[in-house]
Amino acid sequence: MDLREKNLELTKQSLKDSFTRDILVIQTIHSVDELSSIINKLVANMRERYGYFAPSLSREEDVQKFIESIFKEKQDDLGVVFRKEDLESIQELAHELNNVRALQKKQEIYLENLMKELCPKLLETAGTHIGARLIDLAGSLKHLAEIPSSTIQVLGAERALFRHLKTGAKAPKFGVIFAHSSISGAEEKGKAARRIAGKISIAVKQDYFSQ
Amino acid sequence: MSVQATKYSGIFEVWKGSKKLLLTKNLTPGRSFFREYLFQDNEEYREWDPKRSKIAAAVVKKINILGLREGDKVLYLGAAHGYTASFVSDIVKEKGFVYCLDFAPRVVRDLYFVCEERKNMAPLLADASKPELYKSRIEMVDIIVQDIAQKLQVEILFKNLQFLKPRGYILLSVKARSIDVTRKPAQLFKEVEEKLLTKLKVLDKKDLSPLEKDHMLFVCQGK
Ligand SMILES: C[S@@+](CC[C@H](N)C(=O)[O-])C[C@H]1O[C@@H](n2cnc3c(N)ncnc32)[C@H](O)[C@@H]1O
Numbered sequence: 001m002d003l004r005e006k007n008l009e010l011t012k013q014s015l016k017d018s019f020t021r022d023i024l025v026i027q028t029i030h031s032v033d034e035l036s037s038i039i040n041k042l043v044a045n046m047r048e049r050y051g052y053f054a055p056s057l058s059r060e061e062d063v064q065k066f067i068e069s070i071f072k073e074k075q076d077d078l079g080v081v082f083r084k085e086d087l088e089s090i091q092e093l094a095h096e097l098n099n100v101r102a103l104q105k106k107q108e109i110y111l112e113n114l115m116k117e118l119c120p121k122l123l124e125t126a127g128t129h130i131g132a133r134l135i136d137l138a139g140s141l142k143h144l145a146e147i148p149s150s151t152i153q154v155l156g157a158e159r160a161l162f163r164h165l166k167t168g169a170k171a172p173k174f175g176v177i178f179a180h181s182s183i184s185g186a187e188e189k190g191k192a193a194r195r196i197a198g199k200i201s202i203a204v205k206q207d208y209f210s211q
Numbered sequence: 212m213s214v215q216a217t218k219y220s221g222i223f224e225v226w227k228g229s230k231k232l233l234l235t236k237n238l239t240p241g242r243s244f245f246r247e248y249l250f251q252d253n254e255e256y257r258e259w260d261p262k263r264s265k266i267a268a269a270v271v272k273k274i275n276i277l278g279l280r281e282g283d284k285v286l287y288l289g290a291a292h293g294y295t296a297s298f299v300s301d302i303v304k305e306k307g308f309v310y311c312l313d314f315a316p317r318v319v320r321d322l323y324f325v326c327e328e329r330k331n332m333a334p335l336l337a338d339a340s341k342p343e344l345y346k347s348r349i350e351m352v353d354i355i356v357q358d359i360a361q362k363l364q365v366e367i368l369f370k371n372l373q374f375l376k377p378r379g380y381i382l383l384s385v386k387a388r389s390i391d392v393t394r395k396p397a398q399l400f401k402e403v404e405e406k407l408l409t410k411l412k413v414l415d416k417k418d419l420s421p422l423e424k425d426h427m428l429f430v431c432q433g434k
Pocket of ligand 1: 265294312318
């Protein structure tokens with residue numbers, strides 16, 4: 001075998017060997033985020049369209065209630081008459097939107113199951129979304145287990161961190177962990193962020209090194 | 212307008228409207244791998260975009276010498292998807308060879324497909340800072356290209372000099388930000404050059420801005 005063939009063969013094998021299941025966590029949180037963006041865009045578009053027929057119902061903030069209202073076909077005071085086919089067409093969209101929302105739920109459940117298997121402690125301390133985002137930002141579960149908790153604290157705030165290093169602007173207090181319930185509610189957010197990052201750091205180390 | 216040779220071996224140019232394009236002769240006629248523009252003039256050429264490739268950027272900025280010639284064996288550290296490596300493969304042609312190394316599996320997957328179709332390229336999924344792990348998979352080369360955007364770039368290059376033939380060339384691309392985001396690029400480049408000079412001759416260097424911000428390409432030669 002010449003060197004080229006040998007390298008093609010070895011690379012094929014090492015590519016396969018390099019796969020770890022945390023890659024699926026990263027890819028699935030990407031899918032969930034894409035679905036969110038699709039859902040948000042479609043909802044905005046449908047509010048706009050349905051708003052000619054039922055302007056006040058289109059302002060309903062609860063998405064589920066808004067979608068349901070589309071099937072009730074209740075024309076507003078301020079609304080214009082829609083033909084049967086006008087209503088049917090937007091209902092068709094609403095129907096598919098419901099399917100996409102259900103699909104997103106299923107993807108989230110799958111993601112949660114993956115994390116139960118790979119990083120149960122991280123899942124417990126950070127939750128599905130923040131946990132998965134941290135793995136994504138770190139690049140792998142392994143890397144997340146290796147970086148210090150002060151880095152975990154600002155993962156997702158790279159731009160602010162860069163500005164801080166370059167111009168001496170204030171250092172960011174938190175990245176994606178900001179969405180954690182015990183930070184957004186806390187009085188001293190910086191302190192809370194440091195504490196949560198510490199807990200997450202211990203959890204992910206336990207997960208990774210117990211494998 | 213027709214294709215003109217440049218002073219660099221295997222690199223051509225052509226005017227398209229008011230723009231000058233860089234080209235190489237396509238080693239795999241009919242095939243493009245990165246949606247690059249294919250240009251016909253008796254033979255087929257591929258457009259080489261200086262915004263996507265630091266070596267092409269150095270050509271646009273008229274670097275004195277590249278050292279790349281037909282028939283060269285090349286070790287390419289940090290080949291990524293193989294964009295620049297594929298043009299290097301065009302330049303060294305059938306008799307040359309490009310060992311394309313990168314440690315990121317996702318990009319090597321793309322690189323694999325390019326190497327599968329180009330008979331003078333081979334992929335290696337490996338860490339450039341651990342040459343003992345791929346020693347047995349390559350041969351002595353005429354030129355080392357390194358583009359790895361890492362803090363210890365020069366140290367990594369030095370570890371790979373064992374694969375360079377006497378008086379072989381080195382094309383080293385240095386990204387200031389990868390070394391230290393807080394310090395002035397000019398100062399960092401000076402330090403890199405001083406380190407290089409301890410083991411190598413520096414034949415030329417080009418700041419690649421505005422094509423690549425805060426990047427410097429060094430052309431060196433083994434002593
Ligand atoms: C700027 S990209 C290279 C782009 C490529 N040279 C081109 O022009 O098409 C840098 C690459 O270096 C790789 N890299 C960084 N450190 C490395 C190392 N120690 N060993 C191997 N590859 C490395 C990264 O995975 C990345 O793909």
